[in-house]
Amino acid sequence: MTDLNNSAxxxxxxxxxxxxxxxxxxxxxxxxxxxxxxxxxxxxxxGQHYLLANARMPLPASKSDGFPTGRRVACLENGDRFSSIEVLADSEGYETITPRAEAEILGNALNLIARIDTLTGIPAQGADHAPRITATGTGG
Structure with a gap:
């Protein structure tokens, strides 16, 4: 039971x-x-679900529903601390963005996911005290 409490x-x-x-x-x-x-x-x-958003991203009635609009820009699954990390952009505003801006957003989203996964994957006691699990991404 202590392991479950520590994990949580x-x-x-x-x-x-x-x-x-x-x-x-x-x-x-x-x-x-x-x-x-x-x-x-x-x-x-x-299985817990957390959402972070800017003021222009519509929020769901319940966080378990996820964001009500938006399209997935980038996603990482099976990270050290999170089973998934997704970056979404609101579909209405996103449709007016140029292909170059879309590529820049993708680059920013991938960097953000990498930073979240890397920084939150470092155990508080140091890297030598916890097993490391290789994370696999969903994209190329």
Whole structure:
């Protein structure tokens, strides 16, 4: 039972860290693409679901429903702390973005996912105290 409590505590720590560290990333995306809503969906290995979004991303009635609009820009599955990390862009604003801007958003989204996975995957006691699980992405 202690292992389950420790695992849940580590997941909560990772979520809190992601929220504190990556709200700035959402602000940057908001500044660079002011007519687009962006959201980050974090699912933990224990099944918890957390959402981070800028002001233009419509929020769901229940977080378990996920974002009501938007399309997936990038996703990573089976990370160290999260079973999935998704970056979504609101579909209405996203449709007016040029192909070049879309490529830039994809690059930003992939960097954001990599930072979340890398930084939240480092155990608090140090890398030598916990087993590492190789994460696999869903894209190329």
């Amino acid at each position: 505590a580590h997941e909560q720590d990772a979520v809190i860290f992601a929220r504190e560290s990556f709200l700035g990333e959402l602000k940057t995306l908001n500044r660079d693409y002011p007519n687009t809503g962006f959201g980050i969906s974090l699912r933990t290995h224990s």
